[in-house]
Amino acid sequence: MLKKILLTVLLFSSSVFALNDWQEGLIWQNEFKDGIEVAKYKNKPIFLFLDSRTCFYCPKLKAEVLSHPKFKEKIKEHFVPMYLDNSTDYDSDVANTGQVPARLSVSMTPAIYFMGPNEEKLARKGKKHMVIYGMWNIDQMLEWMDDAISKYNKLYGEKK
Secondary structure, eight states, rough: OHHHHHHHHHHHHHHHHTTTTTTTTTTTBHHHHHHHHHHHTTTTTEEEEETTTOOOHHHHHHIIIIIIIHHHHHHHOOEEEEEEEOGGGGGGOOSSSSSGGGGGOOSSSSSSEEETTTTBBBBHHHHHEEEEEEEOOOOHHHHHHHHHHHHHHHHHOOOO
16 A cells, blocks of 8 residues: 555656656746847747646646657757746746736637747748647647748848
């Protein structure tokens, strides 16, 4: 009986600590203004991840996509990652993240924006930004990232 309890505690604690694996090895910007400045300085597009405390799929996206080695490799090389809270009022967790600017606030999360350092669109004709809502797999995310990189390079030229 004691072994079962210990195993349960170990499994639970390892799953709690695994929730932050998606951040490990990356420098996530937690303030929008700072992220914009870093993107300008590094001449890179922005990968903006909007989360909320009440989001059902956000932890799943973090565990299955944002913690994937291929995702982390591409983010490190090509993007400035930014992580902001889309929650309002009592649901907000701005102690751990910055608050999303009102002009970028969305009605559902997870939401991901791809944008240039001047907030210019990097996809989807007619939209200011490329916004992706919901849970997606790693292959689809890598495809969208490639698309954003391509559009960024057309605007700013290939990085050397």
